[in-house]
Amino acid sequence: MSSLLTVLAAGIAAFALLLKFGPDPRRNATDILVAGLAAVNIAGVLGLGWFVVEMLIHDGVMVLEILSCVVAMSLLAGTTAGALALERRGRKKTAGILSGVTALPTIFVYGFLVYLDVNPIDWR
Structure with missing residues (x-):
């Protein structure tokens, strides 16, 4: 579970940095x-x-x-960079939608990995 917690801590740190140095x-x-949502994508x-x-x-x-x-990493990074660029230009609603399109599947995958970590699959 330590790798999942490390990724979660990185997401929290990214969220704090984005709030600190935001536009x-x-x-x-x-x-x-x-x-x-951008912090979720970065994580x-x-x-x-x-x-x-x-x-x-x-x-x-x-x-x-x-x-x-x-490919998944480049798509996440590209959409996150695009959303942050849109936010800096004042198109906050569009930036939220673009971040949300990629952040929601990321949240579901992370939740599934936490579920698998807590309830391992018995392959026998």
Whole structure:
């Protein structure tokens, strides 16, 4: 469970940094929502990177699996950068929608991984 907690801590740190260095000193609910969803996406990118490193250490080079993780990481990073750019330009609602489109599946996957960590599958 330590890797899941590490990714969660990275997401919380990203949220704090996004709030600290965000574009507007007067925060409203949309700014906090976009920062939270962007932090979830950043934690998702870090979690996928962690998964790739673990896969390389334990299983060796698995081209298709690593490639799919790299594609997912680039999509998450690209949409997060796009959402933050939209927020800086004042299109906060669009930034929230763009962040939410990628953050919700990330939240569901993280929840499923926590569920699997608590209730391991017996393959026998």
